[in-house]
Amino acid sequence: MKQALLATAALAALTVPALPVHAAPKDPVKALNATIVPGHGVRFTGSVTWTDGTDERGARDIKGVFQFGKKDVAAFDITMKDGDEQQRVIGIGKTGYYSGGLIGRLLPEGKTWYKEKNRGMPDSWSQFINPAEVKTLARLLKNGTTKGDTVSGSITVKELKAVSAWVSAARLGNEHDGVKISYTLTLSSAGLVSRVRSTYALADDGTTYTSTVDSRYTGWGGKVSVKAPAPATVTTKIR
Template identity: 30%
Template structure:
């Protein structure tokens, strides 16, 4: 959960100079759109230096039983592509916790995370009060741009392999309404956690090790809304995770992600070096429950 709360959740403190976002100066032409015969090809056509897409997301986490509680999270920001795919992200995350979450509220303070070049910088969140004077950003190393954590969308459709493998499990198609100004077709189906681990770098970074047993066969149900230009506009997924053995709780995660502004011009930069502190410098002074989300739903 430390990795989820520092490397993949995003923050409330805004530093305008770090990200420059503007409308795309060159949109995909109709000819190029018609040439993009499938969603994977359409996605790859947007892998251009300093181009990206805007993301907004809501997640609902529901506990089981008569005393069930609900956590709502929201995430928004921008993703930056390079010629080979996702290279950076700048995302903010906030939580709406049950009123009785008590001391755990501090673990879920709003946060912002910038990820690029295998490094993540987080401002706010669990470590905000532990930061040395003059420091605003906590740096953690390892992995690529972080898109998935336990409280965020598990199906990263900006990864070509993940998009292809998920759509290969399509069980039904129907009109999906209008999203981001374009009519969509909604594809729906189910994919297992083991399959996602195999194809998704983001899921591998989140789980760190291959799922086995019941975890491997955990079904993730999904809906992907694809526009007439074959670009993904919305992804809705859900799965139920058992934490039995820790606190005997089952949690259902429902994630709803919207993508807008494909082709947006964006340049994500690291925070000023003099405002950054290394993760190892703070780790020894901070404690947290083994499973903070499960603790909220326990009892």
């Protein structure tokens, strides 16, 4: 009987499947740095929704690309669609080009682009979180809690201004510095950000409006090209 029990135990040991060996998680900052090559970048799409607590609406669809320079994001090209209205923003270095929307209706005849100093993130309905910026990603990881392939946390606009050129160059007054943005990053097996979901709330005339931006990122490190509009279509004047 004793020999039979030992034989059964030995057989059971042979038939128990081995537990999978999980690879150590990738360092997202190192993974991002490895993709930063001039002329390469990342593409993204996104959607914006807002609610006042009783009504929820889809406010905008976004698509675009970030292009890297030697160390970080050097240019971007974003198209934003609100219903039947479409806007496009191109940022190259310290110069921004704006087309469509309200600006498009104020341009002189024959001009389709308005040029000014680059303001970074176009407006508050854009994605505040830019995972293509090294310092921004590092701060998000520091502020957040990592669980599996997600990182969740919160960060204020003031904190973002300190690390993100995308936010610090935008048209945001200091009165919004205390606004807290909650975020969840989803990481790919390579340690790169594949999705960002962010939410923030603002009060206006006694009503609190909550905006949520859901963005997805693909093609990290692929070749991209952001070009300025044809000079003949650009103006620095508005009617």
